Amino acid sequence: MRHREQILTTAQQVFGNPERAQAWLIKQAIGLSQRLQFMLLNTDQGYMEVADFLVRLDYGVN
Template sequence: MPNRTSGAMVASGAEGVERVTALLGGAQVFRRPPKTPLDAHDMLSDGMPSAALVRLFGNLGILQRSPSLEKAVGMSLRTFQRRKDTPTKPLSQEQGGRAWKFAEILAKATEVFGSQDEAERWLDRPAMGLDQRRPIELLTTPAGVEMVEDFLTRLEYGVYA
């Protein structure tokens, strides 16, 4: 059942940034965890630590085994393994941005579905409102990301069509 308490995209304010930052490892990964969307922008511009991506992958359950995860975050398993070996090396702006957006959508889906487990199941299942596409597969393009975000907002407000 959707949670309708917030009414805004999860990462649109400080509360959302904190949820996304927590998925990425929080204070254990970031010297100065972002507190606002502008802080998040600055951190992504400077290069998000590779350890954040490692932590994000480690926080996943069902999706950790999804072949679509690599495409959703824009990084092959081999590149991820190299990044895992150099946790202090920053990600490129594109890699960090894709990882941040994935975490943002996961946080939003978790809010809407009530648990991360349910959110991950939803991301990995065909969705009627997305023409039977799996949401995780749509995260490979900005247009697909927008469709998934819009659909999550409709679910949050109970507008399924």
């Protein structure tokens, strides 16, 4: 749960509101090999991948 809360907080900053952050969390991401973000949060490695992806999105890096 800790990872999910941390990612949601960061996603809210990136996307501007909680609704967009929540919607993003349950969609497949091309930058994450079409994997679902919320499924990746079950491991530390997956959390790091999602966190890195959010930083790249925030800075406009693909």
